[in-house]
Each structure stands twice: as C-alpha cells, then as structure tokens.
Amino acid sequence: MATNITPRTKDYNQWYLDVINAAGMADYSPVRGCMVIKPHGYAVWEGLQRELDARFKATGHVNAYFPLFIPMSFLAKEAKHVEGFAMECAVVTHSGLEPDGKGGLKPKGEIEEPLIVRPTSETIIGHTYAQWVQSWRDLPILVNQWANVVRWEMRTRLFLRTMEFLWQEGHTAHETWEEAEAETRRMLDVYADVAENVLAIPVHRGRKSPAERFAGADDTYCIEAMMQDGKALQAGTSHNLGQNFSKAFDIKFQTRDQKVAHVWTTSWGVSTRLIGALIMTHSDDDGLVLPPKVAPVLAAIVPIYRKDDEKAAVLAYAKELLARLVGADAVARAEAVCGGREILEVPYGSTGQRVVLDLRDGLRPPDKFFHWEQRGVPVRLEVGPKDLANRAVMAVTRTPRSKNVVSADAITPAWFDDALATAQKMLFERAVAFRAAQTRACDDYAAFKSAIEEKPGFYAMHWDGTKETEAKIKEETKATIRCIPLADVIDGADGPISMKTPGTDPVSGKPSEGRVLFARAY
RNA sequence: CGGGGCGUAGCUCAGCCUGGCUAGAGCGUCGGUUUUGGGAGCCGAAAGUCGCAGGUUCAAAUCCUGUCGCCCCGACCA
Numbered sequence: 001m002a003t004n005i006t007p008r009t010k011d012y013n014q015w016y017l018d019v020i021n022a023a024g025m026a027d028y029s030p031v032r033g034c035m036v037i038k039p040h041g042y043a044v045w046e047g048l049q050r051e052l053d054a055r056f057k058a059t060g061h062v063n064a065y066f067p068l069f070i071p072m073s074f075l076a077k078e079a080k081h082v083e084g085f086a087m088e089c090a091v092v093t094h095s096g097l098e099p100d101g102k103g104g105l106k107p108k109g110e111i112e113e114p115l116i117v118r119p120t121s122e123t124i125i126g127h128t129y130a131q132w133v134q135s136w137r138d139l140p141i142l143v144n145q146w147a148n149v150v151r152w153e154m155r156t157r158l159f160l161r162t163m164e165f166l167w168q169e170g171h172t173a174h175e176t177w178e179e180a181e182a183e184t185r186r187m188l189d190v191y192a193d194v195a196e197n198v199l200a201i202p203v204h205r206g207r208k209s210p211a212e213r214f215a216g217a218d219d220t221y222c223i224e225a226m227m228q229d230g231k232a233l234q235a236g237t238s239h240n241l242g243q244n245f246s247k248a249f250d251i252k253f254q255t256r257d258q259k260v261a262h263v264w265t266t267s268w269g270v271s272t273r274l275i276g277a278l279i280m281t282h283s284d285d286d287g288l289v290l291p292p293k294v295a296p297v298l299a300a301i302v303p304i305y306r307k308d309d310e311k312a313a314v315l316a317y318a319k320e321l322l323a324r325l326v327g328a329d330a331v332a333r334a335e336a337v338c339g340g341r342e343i344l345e346v347p348y349g350s351t352g353q354r355v356v357l358d359l360r361d362g363l364r365p366p367d368k369f370f371h372w373e374q375r376g377v378p379v380r381l382e383v384g385p386k387d388l389a390n391r392a393v394m395a396v397t398r399t400p401r402s403k404n405v406v407s408a409d410a411i412t413p414a415w416f417d418d419a420l421a422t423a424q425k426m427l428f429e430r431a432v433a434f435r436a437a438q439t440r441a442c443d444d445y446a447a448f449k450s451a452i453e454e455k456p457g458f459y460a461m462h463w464d465g466t467k468e469t470e471a472k473i474k475e476e477t478k479a480t481i482r483c484i485p486l487a488d489v490i491d492g493a494d495g496p497i498s499m500k501t502p503g504t505d506p507v508s509g510k511p512s513e514g515r516v517l518f519a520r521a522y
Numbered sequence: 523c524g525g526g527g528c529g530u531a532g533c534u535c536a537g538c539c540u541g542g543c544u545a546g547a548g549c550g551u552c553g554g555u556u557u558u559g560g561g562a563g564c565c566g567a568a569a570g571u572c573g574c575a576g577g578u579u580c581a582a583a584u585c586c587u588g589u590c591g592c593c594c595c596g597a598c599c600a
Contacts, residue, residue: 003561004533004534004561013593013594014593017593028591028592030590030591031591032590032591032592033591084599084600085600087598087599088598088599088600119600120600151599151600153598153599154523154597154598154599155596155597155598155599161599208600212600213600214600215600216600217600220600222600234600237600239600269600302559304558304559305558306557306558362551363558363561364557364558364561364562365558365559365560366558366559366560366561366562367560367561369559369560369561370560370561371561373560382559384558384559385559386559387559394559
C-alpha cells in the first residue's frame, strides 16, 4: 500500500531507511556519519529518557554532567581502554581559525596537549571521583549523565551506528566487589525492564565473552535483541569495571577498618541505538510502528467532509470527541497555544505524549491516514458525516490492524487506555514469538554454517569457553557469541532450550559447561 | 581504510557512453476549480550555481584529476 517504502523482503536495509524517512525520524547531516534527529525521532528519545531516568532515580542515582573534552593523556592510563578506543577517537589539536589565503579558513594555533572528544567518560569521571572520594563514608557514588559521545566509525547507519550519538552513561563507585557486581546486575535489570515493558523489545540478559567485553571491564553484561531480519542487536551494556579504573586514576578511600583501598567501579549505558532497535523490531511495510509507551502521538483524529456546512459540523463533532479523550480544558489550552497551526496537538496525561486533531485543509483524508500511519501512531479516529449522523466514529488501530465503528459515548480515556495497552501487549507478544521462531539449538557445526546463512537468528550452541573457538566461528561464519545467557532455559522454534546442561563444543570437541547464543549482529 | 554503485528542481530519476539550441519528466509545492470514508481530476505557475574544486576545450551535466557525501560488500566496531 505504501508507495514510498521498500518492502522488507525486497531490501531490508532500504526498508529501514525508508521507514525512518517516511516517519520523519531523522535526516542526514552535511558531516559524514552524523544525523539530524528530527522532532518526531527526538520525541521518542525523550520518551525513553523519561522512562529510564525515573528508574535511575528510583534506584538511588543522581544526574550530573562531565566535560565533552578529555585530556589525551587520560586515555593512556588504562591499557585495555586505550587499546579499545584509540582508533575511534576524534582529536582536537588546534584552537582558532585564520584565513588560508585562498578564500577559506585553516586552523590557527596548535594546542599544547591535544584533547579528545569523549567516546565514553570512564577516564574523566575516574579522575573526578579520585577527588570526591576520601573515605568509605563517601561511597557509594551513584551518578548518571545524559550526554553525546563521538566515535570515529568506519561505517555508519542511522540510529544504529553514528559518529555522534546521544546516550546516558552511569558511573558508580563502591566499597566492595560484591556491591559493584550487584549494581552492574541491577542496572542490567533496569535496561531489560525498559526494553521489554516500555519498548516491547524482548531481550536476553547475558554476559559477554571476553572477546566482546568492554575495553577496560572485568565483566560486561548485556541485553541482546533480535531484529526482523534475524540479526542480533546489542541494546544495552552494563560493566563491572573491577578496580581497573580506580587503580589507573588512583581512586582510593579509607576503609572501615582504617586501611586504604581502591574503589570498585561500574559503568552502564544505552543510546539512541535503541531507537534503531525499536524501528527494526516492530515496524512493517506500511511504516513505523511504535509501542504506545513511547509513541509521541498516541492518536490522530482525522475529520472527513465535503462542503462548508458539513465541515463546520464535522469539526465541532471531532473536537467533541477529542475533548472526550483529553478534556475540554486541555483542548482550549492547546487551541490557544497552537494558534493558527493546522494540527491541533493536545497533551494526553503528563508524559508529553499527545492526541492530535488533523485540521489541515490541503490534504484529503487518505493522505492524512497514511501520514499518521507511517509515523507509528497507534490509534486513529476517522470522523465524517456518517459518523456524525450516527453519533459514532471509525476507530482504526495499528496493532492489531482493525477498523471498527464505535459509538461516541464509548470514546473515553478508559477505552483509549485499553486500546493502547492492547497494542503494547500485542507488540511484545508478537516480538517474543518471532524471536522464539528465530532461535534454535544446534549441535553440529556443519549444520550451523548453512543454518546461519539460510535461517538467520539465534543459535544456542555449546562452547568450550576458548577465544580460539570463538574466533574460528567468527572467521568462518561471521557469527559471534552475542551473550552467555543468564537464563537457564530460553524459548526456541522447537521448544524450550536448556542452556546450562553440559555438553560438547561442536567445533573443538572439547567439553562445554553450557550453551551460548550465536548470531550475526549489527 | 579497500572494492562496487550513486550524487541533475523539495523527492524519484532521464540526459553523460558519442561535449554543442533556453537542461527535461513524474511526483510534490503554490494559485484556481471540481473533489474528499485508503495516497483524486482538470487549468495555470514557481522552482536547478547539474555535490564541490581544479583541468582539457571555441564550447563541459557530459571528458580528465582531486575532493566531499550517501548506499552496498569487505576490514573494523563498547
């Protein structure tokens, strides 16, 4: 039906880009690998921020802000960290500009110590925490920051991998390893909660193999999601950094028993990449599909009329329906704010999400239907003369796809909330079922090689725990260990798969403690 | 960073191979008109430094060199 969106089966990558474009989520920028996040895309991010931030606060964290620029020397202090990030750092070497004599400009003064633009903030925060921490009474430190970071990527993709992206990074410091480990796991659970209950994206909680670990971490936990093309996507990570950074930055404290010790730190982050995950999990060939909890526009009311007398009556009726959902006061306030704008936007509840009345004159009803549909609006109310005559309305839901005539009296916040809750639930259940259908146990390496090609998805295989085997599989199949799941059992296409039962690595023939999830990944 | 493809109106593209009138089409936009329950019809109008910079030539969207950006594959990737 949509003429501006390439079907998934024809070209999945193009479909992804088309959906973003049709939904007005983002634009390319003049700078390679960077993007402009448009209002509709940013509103989704704001929804995510709202949900995440509330959970961070509820688990005792506070927000702060650390600098964009980091002295180059800081990065060198933690060996693994510099190894992992050196190649993707943007480096500031000059200050000021001067004419280049050819009508353009060139950098002017070279600065003494080059600055790097943060690719992540462990180092500068480590430096700061060393000053903040004196005694065990100063611990724990539970700080989060909302920020942008820059990583000089070779190949970029809107939302999934851009050179600059928005994220939050939590950085905590603790007295003991146990506390740091508990924090790492607690925030992993927060991420899984938001992914599943807000974004309706089912995720596997697990640990990364040593090869996939964060540069500088003792242990990296992650949530892994499955996209509609069968590729896995790392949706969030939580790291137990041990004492690596506290030793590098000398974050010491006086312990309860009068000794001096290094603190134990953690860090954890999710980024605008989650928006990419959201798009690729739920959207279809008709455009964006958003779970109601983060949909910036929850419902669009589209009036249908021919003549002026009809128009006046239909619009009055449409506003009455709008008021039934959001309240007459809210409509009046919105009209005052919107002024002459053709789309009347009224807040629904306190989340910043909105119900809109599409008053645009230039577009005919079908154009408006497509417009809101492609932007992932969960509910649409079509209101025309027939409905007015019957005191009814055509209620159209994106998930499930349905069109029903509903009486005007039935249009209530309770009805609306129910429709939204149904969509939220269905999206999650559908994604859970899809993921299970893409998940299989495999005990034969030759079979795995062809299966990963023909039926991309998660493959639960035994692994001997060595990096040699992992590297061989990656080399030969492009599949990597996405995670070592925490769960004992996960659902697969052929029923539950026991992950913790010992077995044999199909590649090396060596014994394995349990299964791990392999997949090709974004 | 290596290989391939692309860059011409807001969008999608034709024209380039084989240089030559005033650079075209469809969609969209604007005005008018009839329309309006899943992407309407007719009439008229506006809109492009041909990505950018050099070079060759009497003449460059077209040929050459460089450069920037986008897409795909590879390498790389918390």
